[in-house]
Amino acid sequence: MRPIRLPEVTIGISGSPEIFSRGIHGVIKRAVIIGNGFAGAENQCIGLVRGLGLSGRHSLYRVSRPRGGINDWLHWIPVALHKKLEHLFRRIHGSLRLRIPAKRHRVNPISFGQNGIADILEADANHIANMARENLDKDGPLLVVASGRDTICVSSTIKRLAPESVFVVQIQHPRTHLNRFDLVITPRHDYYPLTPHAQKQIPWFLRRWITPREPPGRNVVLTIGALHQADSAALKKAASAWHDELALLPKPLVVVNIGGPSRHCRYDVDLANQLACMLQNVLPSCGSVRISFSRRTPEKVSKVFVKELSTNPKVYIWNGEGPNPHLGHLAWADAFVITADTVSMLSEACTTGKPVYVIGAEQCTWKFADFQKSLQERGAARPFTGKEDMSQSWSYPPLNDTAEAAHVVKMALSERGWSILT
Secondary structure, three states, X not given: OOOOOXXXXXXXXXXXXXXXXXXXXXXXXXXXXXXXXXXXXXXHHHHHHHHOOOOOOEEEEEOOOOOOHHHHHOOOOOHHHHHHHHHHHHHHHOOOOOOOOOOOOEOOOOOOOOOOOOOOEEOOHHHHHHHHHHOHHHHOOEEEEEEOHHHHHHHHHHHHHOOOOEEEEEEOOOOOOHHHOOXXXXXXXXXXXXXXXXXXXXXXXXXXXXXXXXXXXOOEEEEOOOOOOOXXXXXXXXXXXXXXXXXXXXXXXXXXXXXXXXXXXOOOHHHHHHXXXXXXXXXXXXXXXXXXXXXXXXXXXXXXXXXXXXXXXOEEEOOOOOOOOHXXXXXXXXXXXXXXXXXXXXXXXXXOOOOEEXXXXXXEXXXXXXXHHHHHHOOOOEEOOOOOOOOOOOOOOXXXXXXXXXXXXXXXXXXXXXXXXX
16 A cells, blocks of 8 residues: 655744744644444544644543433434433433433543543533633634544534634535535545436436535545545554464455344345355455454354354355454455445455455445446446455555545645644
């Protein structure tokens, strides 16, 4: 992979570093991430923050929804309305009839490593906006990075309450009111509904309700895939950490990543059986095969691979216990076989420049089919047929979405007279 180079500190006319010529009030030294509790969304935010050189200088706040009982049927409504309804249900029915958790300011603590986050706070737009205004003179402006539908109200409110103290980046398309954010970072396939092919699939009376309805504006940054944390520094670190376990495995090392069916990419045990059979066909040309599953993988799907492949000496199936080998796999694999449903895993694998084979792309519909098409047109991915010689390699220009998005953020900050202290 090509290393990600961050711009060097420029020198102003006076010969002083740019941080002094612009003044401390225009230098961003910290970031706030607004998450929704889903790894796919929050990893995009953390990846962008890493790309901007702010790793270890960010705090994670999370928008949480009430869960349990009737709450599980209300995930489609705006989170603020959901919480009001939860309060109403609590008063009318009481907690015995509805399994509603007690309200707490803090949610479950997690760890992101040595320089990461030890605790996660409930996202409160007023609190974060006040913090940005009060600390502006001391710490400079605040970078706010959010991702996911439930975070839109919080991040846009922060922008409204503290416009002179924050720079707000919303990852994933918010569907409406893009002017509420300084930047929106979203994959190109989110604009698939505007293509002639998509318009033919939408009944005319529904077209006004399908978003987005306008082409991307000046504050929209388009990517091919999802942002992520698997940059060159992370992969170098993972290569070292997993050296003893992966470096000496027989080559080629083929990594198989299994996701899970989704609304726009449906599959069942039939595809799992098909993939298991295909893997058996290519095993003679493989040195080693390592299979891992995601949180979304149904048990009936994972059982297929355990039953059909676990006894083969070339195959290792990670059972989910111990350290997650995902980054190690990205660093040491010679080729990947990935199910089409997982945009994040495909995006990460396609940053390595190594062969990426996709299974199940024909099951994807709507914009996710467009994403698969874009990867194949770029030469970054090929359909997996089970007839490949896995010892034969091929290459392509690696995806570099996270670094490119970080560069655009820096340029937008520069237009505002701000910069990032790295």
